[in-house]
Amino acid sequence: MPRASVLPSDELASQWYRAIGRLFEQLDARATGNARSPAAGPMRCVLIGLGCGHALLALLEHAMTRHAQGRAVELILLPDRWPAVADLNDLLDGACRAPPPGWDALLAGWPAGLPGLHRIMLPDPSGRRLPLRVLAGSGEPSGLLRRLAAPIDALAIIASHDPARPESHAGLLRALKTCCRPQTLLLHADAGALERDAIGRAAFDLHPAPSDPQGWPPDCAFASRRGLSRPHAADRTVAAPATVAVIGAGLAGSVCAAVLAREGWRVLLIDGAEHPVAGNRQPRLADHPHLSPDDNFLARLSRHGLAAARRWREPGIRPGRLQLAADAQEAWQQRRACEALGPNAATLARPVDAREAAQLAGLPTGRGGLWLPACEAHDPEMLARAWRRSAGIECRFGAPLARWSRHDDGWHLLDPQGRLLGRADALVFAAAGAVPPLARSRIAAANALAMSGSTARTFPDSLPGTLPELARLRGQSTRVRASGLEVLRCIVAGNGYVCPLDDGTALVGASTGAGGDEGPVDADDHANIARLARLIPAFAEPALPVQRLGSAVGLRFSPADRLPLVGQLVDDVALHANWRDLARNDREPLPRVDTVHVLAGLGARGSLWAPLGAELIADRLAGRMPAIEGDLLDAIDAGRFVRQRLRRTGAG
Numbered sequence: 001m002p003r004a005s006v007l008p009s010d011e012l013a014s015q016w017y018r019a020i021g022r023l024f025e026q027l028d029a030r031a032t033g034n035a036r037s038p039a040a041g042p043m044r045c046v047l048i049g050l051g052c053g054h055a056l057l058a059l060l061e062h063a064m065t066r067h068a069q070g071r072a073v074e075l076i077l078l079p080d081r082w083p084a085v086a087d088l089n090d091l092l093d094g095a096c097r098a099p100p101p102g103w104d105a106l107l108a109g110w111p112a113g114l115p116g117l118h119r120i121m122l123p124d125p126s127g128r129r130l131p132l133r134v135l136a137g138s139g140e141p142s143g144l145l146r147r148l149a150a151p152i153d154a155l156a157i158i159a160s161h162d163p164a165r166p167e168s169h170a171g172l173l174r175a176l177k178t179c180c181r182p183q184t185l186l187l188h189a190d191a192g193a194l195e196r197d198a199i200g201r202a203a204f205d206l207h208p209a210p211s212d213p214q215g216w217p218p219d220c221a222f223a224s225r226r227g228l229s230r231p232h233a234a235d236r237t238v239a240a241p242a243t244v245a246v247i248g249a250g251l252a253g254s255v256c257a258a259v260l261a262r263e264g265w266r267v268l269l270i271d272g273a274e275h276p277v278a279g280n281r282q283p284r285l286a287d288h289p290h291l292s293p294d295d296n297f298l299a300r301l302s303r304h305g306l307a308a309a310r311r312w313r314e315p316g317i318r319p320g321r322l323q324l325a326a327d328a329q330e331a332w333q334q335r336r337a338c339e340a341l342g343p344n345a346a347t348l349a350r351p352v353d354a355r356e357a358a359q360l361a362g363l364p365t366g367r368g369g370l371w372l373p374a375c376e377a378h379d380p381e382m383l384a385r386a387w388r389r390s391a392g393i394e395c396r397f398g399a400p401l402a403r404w405s406r407h408d409d410g411w412h413l414l415d416p417q418g419r420l421l422g423r424a425d426a427l428v429f430a431a432a433g434a435v436p437p438l439a440r441s442r443i444a445a446a447n448a449l450a451m452s453g454s455t456a457r458t459f460p461d462s463l464p465g466t467l468p469e470l471a472r473l474r475g476q477s478t479r480v481r482a483s484g485l486e487v488l489r490c491i492v493a494g495n496g497y498v499c500p501l502d503d504g505t506a507l508v509g510a511s512t513g514a515g516g517d518e519g520p521v522d523a524d525d526h527a528n529i530a531r532l533a534r535l536i537p538a539f540a541e542p543a544l545p546v547q548r549l550g551s552a553v554g555l556r557f558s559p560a561d562r563l564p565l566v567g568q569l570v571d572d573v574a575l576h577a578n579w580r581d582l583a584r585n586d587r588e589p590l591p592r593v594d595t596v597h598v599l600a601g602l603g604a605r606g607s608l609w610a611p612l613g614a615e616l617i618a619d620r621l622a623g624r625m626p627a628i629e630g631d632l633l634d635a636i637d638a639g640r641f642v643r644q645r646l647r648r649t650g651a652g
């Protein structure tokens with residue numbers, strides 16, 4: 001039992017307040033000294049474990065004070081247990097302290113404890129929002145720490161560790177090597193001789209004991225990591241929000257414009273169509289999350305997508321999705337997928353039998369499956385219009401972008417006739433299948449400038465693009481009416497989906513095939529009606545004829561791996577100039593066009609990927625730690641296909 005537990009709680013709370021205060025004072029000193037440029041992004045502080053909550057409260061108080069003074073701070077929690085909201089309030093009561101600023105937002109946004117990184121934004125008294133990330137998951141904290149996609153400046157380890165497993169504690173400290181900066185500060189609770197030894201071996205120098213040991217948490221060690229401060233790969237100078245041009249006003253571009261406008265950017269939203277229609281003209285887009293027993297990339301990413309989508313839209317009228325199991329084997333896989341999510345799985349999905357499935361759907365489905373209460377279906381055009389109405393967005397439609405180039409006053413955007421559509425400090429390409437050719441058009445623009453004598457530099461037209469061509473898949477959905485279908489309560493999905501519409505009709509979809517989006521095809525409507533009959537067998541009966549009311553055709557664009565393309569554009573010119581070096585060392589960061597981002601290839605999951613991608617781009621432009629794990633970030637990175645090509649060259 002640590003000595004801490006015998007101290008009165010308020011005394012211990014004050015001690016932690018002082019200890020975390022000292023940590024922040026050192027961070028303050030560094031920010032004002034030369035060790036680290038204040039423009040290099042926020043100070044990132046991690047708390048491992050919750051203990052009796054004193055360190056968490058102290059961290060929030062000190063961070064919020066700094067934040068209200070204009071300092072950029074980010075907090076990351078790795079709780080060693082998952083408290084419910086009521087338990088968090090108990091922590092506060094136990095510490096006998098007033099709630100720190102942002103406490104209510106913390107409680108309101110406290111995640112349900114599904115594995116992965118969770119995002120909460122805490123408003124400080126001036127209304128600015130401090131990002132808090134909570135990382136949940138089973139396994140060693142060292143493994144979780146390695147999933148953070150940005151370096152740490154300060155760390156407090158409160159988690160009690162098993163003295164019988166010193167290797168686990170040593171592993172945690174070793175993990176700091178990859179995710180800490182040189183000079184990262186460490187506060188370690190309950191640090192006996194063994195722990196101090198491990199701290200020293202992990203290249204941390206212990207600081208001398210404080211002059212007032214009574215005012216310090218018992219056995220708490222303070223240390224800083226050895227090594228000279230040098231830039232981390234994820235560090236970058238953060239530009240103050242100015243003007244960003246978003247190209248494409250579909251689902252992706254519209255939500256991206258809204259997210260960036262809320263960050264304070266002036267947004268120019270450009271679309272080639274006079275009247276862009278979001279969501280491939282579909283009356284509803286349903287959330288299609290993926291679950292898998294091994295909780296794979298797609299499953300983890302779609303959880304992030306669902307959480308992001310819910311932050312950016314009003315709650316749906318008839319929420320919930322029933323994912324029917326095709327057979328016993330799939331039902332077993334579904335149960336295993338829920339088990340993989342741990343004890344809080346039901347907030348995302350829980351297995352239901354055929355009887356409960358029928359109750360939830362309002363119609364007999366004949367089989368059970370998974371119930372996903374958080375999924376919804378929305379009218380994409382209504383969503384996009386609401387997003388585009390956000391303050392700070394200027395829309396310019398009927399304005400196709402053809403080329404773009406860098407000038408002293410920012411990026412210039414030109415239409416096919418060479419007319420200037422606008423200027424911006426940053427760009428986001430969200431024009432679906434047009435993004436890869438648009439990304440390449442910078443070369444043509446630069447060469448045109450050279451031809452006109454504006455610059456001396458030309459580039460070979462033959463440079464291959466850094467984005468893959470996106471596969472194009474035609475799709476058609478069918479709006480149907482049938483007697484009894486009006487009582488359908490939720491999305492029912494299996495091989496295809498049926499989704500209730502507000503007027504008692506339903507949308508069934510969707511076909512997948514080659515071809516363009518010229519017009520509907522009868523065969524696809526019939527295939528959709530057959531889908532409905534498989535999902536709700538009553539509609540296979542001739543006594544319940546299904547009437548076709550209309551069809552909506554569109555194109556889905558995806559890269560070969562079916563994951564979206566999100567992130568900074570790779571700099572094609574710098575890439576090809578340094579190709580050999582990069583192929584030799586695949587740890588070297590890819591050269592990027594710093595202020596140009598991509599959000600494309602959303603395939604059949606635009607409803608999830610568009611808000612998630614928009615938030616990730618906003619994180620990047622603001623210099624914040626991305627709110628998804630590093631391996632997921634790599635999996636959707638707009639540079640991943642370049643990385644693959646480099647690896648093949650390096651291996652060859």
Ligand SMILES: Cc1cc2nc3c(=O)[nH]c(=O)nc-3n(C[C@H](O)[C@H](O)[C@H](O)COP(=O)(O)OP(=O)(O)OC[C@H]3O[C@@H](n4cnc5c(N)ncnc54)[C@H](O)[C@@H]3O)c2cc1C
Binds near residue numbers: 278282510552
């Ligand atoms: C039949 C069908 C059913 C679907 N059902 C679902 C579903 O249930 N759930 C789901 O999540 N997803 C679904 N999808 C997929 C979803 O529609 C897409 O993922 C999403 O709409 C893609 O959005 P986007 O903004 O990337 O592309 P788009 O909506 O295509 O927007 C791209 C915009 O860029 C503009 N643009 C193009 N080139 C230029 C240029 N040079 N200059 C300026 N502007 C340009 C275009 O005019 C367009 O407005 C479905 C798709 C189909 C076809």
